[in-house]
Amino acid sequence: MYRYDQYDFQIVKERAAQYRDQVRRRLSGELSEDEFRPLRLQNGLYMQRHAYMLRIAVPYGLLSSAQMRMFAHIAREHDRNYGHFTTRQNIQFNWIELEETPDILDKLASVEMHAIQTSGNCIRNITSDEYCGIAPDEIVDPRPFAEILREWSTFHPEFAYLPRKFKIAINGSVEDRAATALHDIGLHAVKNEQGEVGFKVLVGGGMGRTPILGSVIREFLPWQHLLSYIEAIMRVYNQHGRRDNIYKARIKILVKAIGIEEFQRQTEEEWQDLKNGPSTIPQEEVDRVAAYFAPPNYESLPATDAAVEQLKAEDKAFANWIKRNVKGHKTPGYKAVVLSLKKTGVPPGDATDDQIELVADLADRYSFGELRVTHEQNLVLADVKQSDLIALWKEAKANGLATPNIGLLTDIICCPGGDFCSLANAKSIPIAADIAERFDNLDFQHDIGEIELNISGCINSCGHHHIGHIGILGVDKDGSEWYQVSIGGSQGNESSIGKIIGPSFAANQMPEVIDRLLQVYLRDRIEDERFIDTARRIGIAPFKEHVYATPIKIAHPAGEDAYA
Incomplete structure (x- = not known):
């Protein structure tokens, strides 16, 4: 994996020292909270409902065991013994003391990590496919390009104060596992007729208040021009993106306002001054960075293992885990293993300090x-x-990391919601817990097959509810927490935005709502058809009709019952 060079070390060291002095001035009263706010946000420190939250960057989702152990240390020494892994492939700590944050940044620097650009109106953490480098369907390993993008975008002076935050995803495989259509810029590896590698470029995607799928601005961009073309896109956005209205400031609003054809025209015009300039990526630079991602010392192994095949036949729990949590690998004799952070009773994405430490040991x-x-x-x-x-x-099973539910109903995506986030309209974690408990039957989950259930506590969509096969959005309704349900969303090569089925529901109605949606699916599916395929085929009307056909009982805290 990538290792810091002298420039990385110097940048992170100087930033940590600068931040330490900023914290000192805040604690002494030299800086007001309003003055300190932009400074802390530049270092990933948010003020949440109960405490500060620190978001740490994990570039393209890749970690070393040493970095993972540092997360365990931070959780143990500076938080409440756990961390929360996010949909942006980062980690957050929710109970941080301001006085301790300079020490945390120094500790992160010691393992080549930081929290730079995890907040603010800048280019955020570059994300990618979690199976990059090993996926059987990979066209090109996207990690070298993701790293080049990281180096280029970190502290880029022209893009430090954009109209709004900016997210880039890069995918190197046939199947889009990086949700490129839902990013400000999405890059999807392709080959042209000559077999040369390039990228399909999408712009203007995103979720949040106005969910939009990105539009293709270039079908094939030679990889050499990746930086210059993105720079052209960024310049058009930086010049014309709105700064008078935070809700209209994302690039997707600009693209929608002027149209993709005009945005493309302006980008191509801007690119003519950048094309073949200093931002052109030479082969030597790709080779330099790619050397950090050279394949490990794989052994020559048989394609199958007799002991594994025998245990699969004898042990249903192991067979289920192999089916759901073990993924293909381009090298014979190897597999990718997903460690589930979705055990029933645990907030999705949370891991204890002991679990984090264990995963580091398992990685080694x-x-x-x-x-x-x-x-x-x-x-x-x-x-x-x-x-x-x-x-x-x-080992994973003994430590709560082997729930065989990857891609199934209880593999719920969930933001921290109203339990922590000051922006949330409603809690997310209790809804996820109630649904997981209601359907905590692995036989049932395996029977209904692949289904993505995503929950967000507010319209910002940190839980990606817009692209869940079933999406749940927390809304405020006369000071109470209610939940809006959508179906038909999806990520991947056939990305789609879910459609709202009707009026919102009370919190304790949600498990029954999900049950009724599943009843329609099980009634109307054809053979092994997935939930999303059934929803696309029959539309939302049958689901809506069944969910609202009879009132769903609400149990009030006082003990009186009512019906929606």
């Missing part, structure tokens, strides 16, 4: 000391020998 023993964070708030060991799968499963 089973996966060349590396691991990844997924968009779905789970963890991946990317290079596991098939002969190690049984031992790994037993």
Whole structure:
């Protein structure tokens, strides 16, 4: 994986020292909270409902075991013994004391990490496919390009104060596992007729208040021009993006306002002055960065392992785990293993300090000391020998990390919501907990098959509710917490935005609402049809009719019952 060079070390060291002095001045009263706010946000420190929250950047979701152990240390020494992995492949700590944050940044720097550009109107953490480098359907390993983008975008002076935050995702495989259509800029690897590698470029995607799928601005961009073309896009946005209205400031609003054809025209015009200039990426630079991502020392192994096949036949729990949590690998004899952070009773994406430390140990023993964070708030060991799968499963299971539910109903994506976030309209975690408990039957989950359920506590969509097969959005209704339900959303090659089925529901109605949606799916599906395919085929009307056909009972705290 990438290692800091002298420039990275110097940048992070100077930023940490600068921030330490800023905190000193805030604590002494030299800086007011209004003056300190932009300074702390530049270092990933947010003020939430109860305490400060620190968001740490995990570039393209890739971690070393040493970095993972530092997360365990921070959770243990500076938080309440856990961390929260996010849909942006980062980690957040929700109970941070301001006085301790300079020490935390110094500790992060010691393992080549920081919290720079995890907030603010700048280019945020570059995200990618969690299976990059090992996916059987990979066209090109996107990690070198993601790293080049990271180096280019960090402290880029022209793009430090954009109209609004800016997110870039890069995908190197046939299947889009980086949700490129839902980003300000999405980059999807393709090959032209000559077999040359380039990128399809999408702009103007995003969720939040105005969910929009990105539009293709270029079908094929040679990789050499990746930086210059993105710079052209950024310049058009920086010049014309709105700064008078925070809700109309994202690039998707600009693209929608002027049209994709005009945006494309302006970008191409801007690009003519940048094309073949200093931002052109030479082969030598790609080779330099790619060397950090050279394949590990794989052994020559058989394609299957007899002991694994035998245990699959004998042990249903192991077979289910293999089916749901073990993924393909381009190297024979190896697999990628997803460690589930979705055990019933645990907030989705949360991991204790002991679990974080254990995962670091597992990475050292089973996966060349590396691991990844997924968009779905789970963890991946990317290079596991098939002969190690049984031992790994037993350890993961003993520590609550082997729930065989990846891609199933209880693999819920969920933001921290109103329990922590000051922007949230409603709580998310209790809704996820109630649904997970209601459907905590793995046989049932395996029977209904793949389904994505995403929950956000507010319209900002940190839980990606817009692209859930079932999406749940917390809304404020006369001072009370209610939940709006949508169906038909999806990420990937066939991305779509979910459609709201009708009026919102009270919190304790939500498990029954999900049950009724599933009843329609089980009634109307054809053979092994997925939920999303059934929803697309029959539309939302049958789901809406069944959900609202009879009132759903609400149990009031006082003990009186009513019906919606």
